[in-house]
Amino acid sequence: MAAKTQARLGFVLFAVIAAAAATFVLVRRSAAPSANDHRTVRQLVVHYNLQARPDDPIIVLGDSIVEAATLPATACGHPVVNAGLAGAGTRSDLAGWLKPALGPKRPFAIIVSLGVNDALTVKPDSSAIFAVRYEALLRELASLTTRLFIVDFPPVETRGPFTAAMEKTAMASITGYRAALPELAKRTGATFLPLPPMETPFTLEGIHLNAAGYRSWDQAILQGTELACR
Template sequence: MKKFAFASSLLAGMVTIAALVWHFDQTRQFSKRLDEQTEAIRDLRVQWQLSDPSNSDNRHSDIRIFGIKSNLLQTENQVLFIGDSITEAARLPLEICGHPIVNGGIGGASSFAYDRLVASMFEGRRFPLVVVAIGTNDSLVNSLPPPALSKSYVSLLDNISKLTSRVVVVGLPPIDTNRSLARFFSADLATSNNEIIRNIASQRNLPFVDLRGAMDGVKQSVTIDGVHLNAAGFKLWEQAVFPAVRQVACEAGSKPPG
């Protein structure tokens, strides 16, 4: 009888242990799926934040646009830089050839999104020079294919031509696929988009700043996360961009644009 009771207790214990193991395994699998879903939601949120800064829910864009408009009111005869977070983060000089500089970079902006903002942000203004340094966010993995960039970039330049007779076009910096943020971008699409931008600039006889030519072959990393430039990257960016901008800005003279 005692043997039977012991065997029953042992069996019950084994069943309990098996149940606990099964429950633990199910919990572990559920936790793994939850982590995967959380990561997917986080990825979607980042892509949404990057994809359209003109979205009314993007508070950074609202504040940034207010800051740009405020800067425009404080000086005259300005050289305007438009672009995305790379441009926004750049340490631009206060002036160049007597022209105050306004940094119009908006984090997350694509050429399509910025094109939608030009009329409302710069209505009634004229600039001696506009520097266009945008296009990286057109290379997001969920972006429209290259012909769409060509269309949006041409439209953007058409609208900018209403603001100025002088434009400098800046190409796209390389994407470091070994770093974290690069997973949201297509390096191949960025390369294709850079060539599209180069060709558009050539067709319009606009100066083109070849950032990739300046940065390719550099042994050290030029980004902090695969996309945004680090100190070394910005130094190369400045060395490539400022000579071209200075040449055109100086040619424009210090008189207000007509």
């Protein structure tokens, strides 16, 4: 009996330790989610949004500027779905990320807003390499819809922790990247949507848009939905 009791106690102790370890792992994951966790969660959220709405959505695809945006619910009877993914750039395989979320649905239109994260990497690529990757993305997206749009992405500015030196370094890439977008649109059958002028300050901390920045960005998105609806 003593041996059986010891065995039971040992099993219970093992179960308690295993449960505690699992809880510790879950708490750690919850406290500090990784970029891959966020990517998976956002994909699931986009999937649910698409499945809960009628067919033929207008999808706004891009980075944290898109993810943080307040988009109109519909345009000419088509639901507008926010498919922003914080941290996304031309390396992020956004077409491969979007396709599983779409399932059998086919977008009425896709509006892409992307680029600033490419310029903020430690070693930004040349404008030519950026253009090659962006073009590859657009060609994949063009297989999903006949209405494809590119929104010019905003510059950065010296504000808060984003110093003048950081702005100068980032803008060295951003200027070339932005200049490549109209030609990219022409080559891939997309429509280029320029940003209206932005009154400074247009960011919260040098990168992400404040209310003034979004007023200009929203106008470009609205132009895209209006053109898609014609």
